[in-house]
Amino acid sequence: MIEVKGVEKGFGETPVLKGINAVFEPSKTSLIIGQSGSGKTVFLKTMLGLHLPDKGTISFNGTTTESMSSDEKRQLKQDIGMVFQGSALFDSMTVEENVMFPLKMFTKQSKEVMLERVNFVLNRVNLVNSNQKFPAELSGGMQKRVAIARAIVTKPKYLFCDEPNSGLDPKTAIVIDKLIQEITDEYEITTVINTHDMNSVMEIGEKIIFLKDGLKEWEGSSDDIFKTDNEAVVDFVYSSNLFKNVRKVYLEK
Template sequence: MIEVKNIHKSFGSNHVLTGIDAVFEPGKVSLIIGGSGSGKSTLLKCIVGLHEPTQGKVYFDGDEFTKMSFEEKVPIRKEIGMLFQNSALFDSMTVEQNIVFSLDMFTEMSRKEKVERANFCLERVNLAGKNDLFPSELSGGMKKRVGIARAISMNPKYLFCDEPNSGLDPATSILIDELIQDLTEEFKCTTVVVTHDMNSVMGIGEYILFLFKGQKYWEGSNQDMLKSDNKELNDFVFASPLMKAARDTIKQ
């Protein structure tokens, strides 16, 4: 479980986050949503330690992450899997080498064990046998799946995904969502996803945190969202005629 308490983040005079509280539970896909500039990516970076909060605390399973030294944070960071928006694969490395990279850095596994782990992760993302391909030989969706394979290579307790469906077609986006949901259930991860994809919100939004102008304006499940009278939430989620029509149909 991850808890954030009263998180503030400022860059000079620019106050990006103001008093954010949230609880992200294990075995559940949690989404952080909001418009551009709402602070969702900044919040994610504060949680994983890429940004230091100006004020507030972050807890991983009851341990206060924000007060730890760099050395004290290392064991928790080893349990974090991260999927970046652009997949962040090393272009000069093969698929297998990209996945094994974290294992080389943080484990004492033998070469055989690392390859076996890479093969297992590739099978889980339906890319078995693609070990020797380079990122330039992969489609956008395949790159995201390799990024997920690398993220789960260390068998993480905590999985973070930043805009996992960015740049993907709708069908591939659904596959990525289903994969994230399946892996969350399989590994009992505490999964946090930053997204603006409303299909993801409706498909896998077990817990949704909605940010507006750097503040928490609403939280709940995707089913709760359909019944919400929060104006800012409704203006954001149901901005498109198709989403509005879907909500109205469900409410009837």
């Protein structure tokens, strides 16, 4: 579980996060949404430790990051998997080498043991026999699956995804959403997804946090979004006629 209490973050004279409180639970896909400039990317990076909060605390399973020892911080890095926007694979490495990279960085396992784990996660994301391919030989959806395999190869307790469906067609995006949700449930991972994809919100939004101007404006599930009367959320989520019509049908039930 990840618990955020009163987190503030700014750059120079510009405040970005303004006292955010949130809890992210295991086995649940939690989505962070909001307009550009709402603070969602800074929020994600602050939880990852890429930014230090100016105020407030971030706890992983009850231990705040500021109170962790060097060994605990190193273990936390191993316990976190990350799926970057655009996949962020190493072009000069094969699929096998990309997925094995975190194991080489965080463990002292033998090559045989690492390869066994690599093959297991590649099988889990339906990429059998792709070990020796290079990223340039893969489709966007396949690259994203490699990124997910790399993120879970160290058996993380926490999974962070930054715009995982960026650049994907709608059909492939649904496949990636379902894969992330399945892995989250299967391995009881605490998953936090930063997204602007409203289809993801509707399909896998077990918990949704909506940020506006650095504040947590709203929190709920995909079902709750259909019923909310929060004007900021309604304007953001139902900016298209499609979702407006979906909401209208839902409320008329």
